[in-house]
Amino acid sequence: MDRLAALFEQLSLPAVSRVLRRTVFAGSGVGLVALGVAALAGHLLVGVGACLGLALGLANVRLVTASVARVNSSAVAHPKRVLASQTLARLAITTAVVVGLLLASLQLGFGTAGGIALFYLVLIVNLLGALLRQAGAVGPGATGPGASGAGA
Numbered sequence: 001m002d003r004l005a006a007l008f009e010q011l012s013l014p015a016v017s018r019v020l021r022r023t024v025f026a027g028s029g030v031g032l033v034a035l036g037v038a039a040l041a042g043h044l045l046v047g048v049g050a051c052l053g054l055a056l057g058l059a060n061v062r063l064v065t066a067s068v069a070r071v072n073s074s075a076v077a078h079p080k081r082v083l084a085s086q087t088l089a090r091l092a093i094t095t096a097v098v099v100g101l102l103l104a105s106l107q108l109g110f111g112t113a114g115g116i117a118l119f120y121l122v123l124i125v126n127l128l129g130a131l132l133r134q135a136g137a138v139g140p141g142a143t144g145p146g147a148s149g150a151g152a
Contacts, residue, residue, distance in 0.1 A: 015130055020061065022126045027054045027119050034115070046111035049101065053115020056097065060090055061123065 011019065031051040038047025067086045071079045094116070102109025 011127075011130055011134065015134065019123075019126045019130045020065075023061075023119075023123045024058060026122045026126065027058060030054065030118055030122060031115070034111075034118070038111070043107055043111075045105055045107035046114075049105075049108040049111020049113075050115035050118065052101070052108075053098075053112040053117070054119045055115075056094055056112065057116050057119025057123070060094065063090060 034050035035047035
């Protein structure tokens with residue numbers, strides 16, 4: 001999670017907002033496609049699970065941003081410890097939901113696990129795209145925040 005946070009730190013706040021918004025829209029599209037393909041294949045529960053997994057991934061990212069903002073606004077003695085414990089709690093809850101769905105229905109549970117994986121894949125693709133666009137906008141020889149200084 002620290003490495004993902006380090007990637008987000010390379011972007012401005014409006015750019016992070018755009019990445020999250022694109023992820024929501026792309027994830028919604030992926031969910032609709034997954035639901036349609038699964039329904040055509042006769043495995044509707046896999047598609048429903050994929051949509052649930054995408055929603056869980058989105059909820060997790062929203063909770064992460066809210067908890068980081070809350071920890072930043074309060075003067076917590078050990079912010080990394082607080083964020084790590086909150087992350088562990090979210091991971092435990094998400095795992096319990098997926099295992100519970102697996103016990104209820106294999107198709108639903110595997111679809112949910114796949115949906116979570118798809119959400120994070122879409123998030124990483126959007127994040128890397130934003131980073132590459134930013135790197136292209138900075139260009140060689142630029143000096144400033146985010147510039148590599150390779151051409152200087």
